[in-house]
Amino acid sequence: DGGITQSPKYLFRKEGQNVTLSCEQNLNHDAMYWYRQDPGQGLRLIYYSQIVNDFQKGDIAEGYSVSREKKESFPLTVTSAQKNPTAFYLCASSTGLAVTDTQYFGPGTRLTVL
Amino acid sequence: GNSVTQMEGPVTLSEEAFLTINCTYTATGYPSLFWYVQYPGEGLQLLLKATKADDKGSNKGFEATYRKETTSFHLEKGSVQVSDSAVYFCALAAGGTSYGKLTFGQGTILTVHP
Numbered sequence: 001d002g003g004i005t006q007s008p009k010y011l012f013r014k015e016g017q018n019v020t021l022s023c024e025q026n027l028n029h030d031a032m033y034w035y036r037q038d039p040g041q042g043l044r045l046i047y048y049s050q051i052v053n054d055f056q057k058g059d060i061a062e063g064y065s066v067s068r069e070k071k072e073s074f075p076l077t078v079t080s081a082q083k084n085p086t087a088f089y090l091c092a093s094s095t096g097l098a099v100t101d102t103q104y105f106g107p108g109t110r111l112t113v114l
Numbered sequence: 115g116n117s118v119t120q121m122e123g124p125v126t127l128s129e130e131a132f133l134t135i136n137c138t139y140t141a142t143g144y145p146s147l148f149w150y151v152q153y154p155g156e157g158l159q160l161l162l163k164a165t166k167a168d169d170k171g172s173n174k175g176f177e178a179t180y181r182k183e184t185t186s187f188h189l190e191k192g193s194v195q196v197s198d199s200a201v202y203f204c205a206l207a208a209g210g211t212s213y214g215k216l217t218f219g220q221g222t223i224l225t226v227h228p
Contacts, residue, residue: 006157041221042205043203043218044218045215090157099207100146102148103160105158105159106157
């Protein structure tokens with residue numbers, strides 16, 4: 001079955017540590033995204049990538065970094081510079097960046113900073 | 115900038131009741147409009163979408179019509195079930211400097227009682 005997988009489902013981090021969230025898709029999509037969801041709020045875009053080896057900052061990129069070395073993979077690193085990292089992180093992909101393209105979401109990773 | 119406003123929740127209904135969740139938007143150009151649904155602890159699933167004015171998206175008994183004159187995309191269902199209990203997000207995709215980005219409303223929690 002085609003889809004998007006994210007791991008781990010739950011992640012705990014101590015303050016000052018960097019952590020990397022995994023996102024893999026087998027939909028053959030060119031574009032991939034990372035969103036952050038906080039309780040009672042909509043999603044906010046962190047980074048997105050249109051093609052391999054290219055990515056762009058979204059609205060809240062500070063304290064995060066990404067890489068896109070393979071079409072299938074778009075890992076997100078939450079660095080110690082991110083002031084309030086506890087949140088639900090969602091990865092998505094789409095065929096492209098056209099306004100009409102649908103973004104499909106993975107199951108999410110819940111990050112808690114202890 | 116672009117924005118999406120959803121009706122305040124939570125919404126509580128009895129099974130078989132009629133559902134309306136209001137969504138209005140502000141955007142430049144000709145956005146596409148989406149409704150996503152999120153079940154507890156999961157990622158977002160596309161419920162329906164519309165890509166131009168007067169289009170009606172429909173899926174699983176849910177419907178929404180893209181009304182450019184009122185900048186609205188209200189979600190409706192004629193008879194809700196307990197299994198429809200979830201959080202519903204309205205979102206838009208627009209071009210220009212927002213290329214590749216989904217702008218979300220804050221979400222509406224729906225609870226359906228037997």
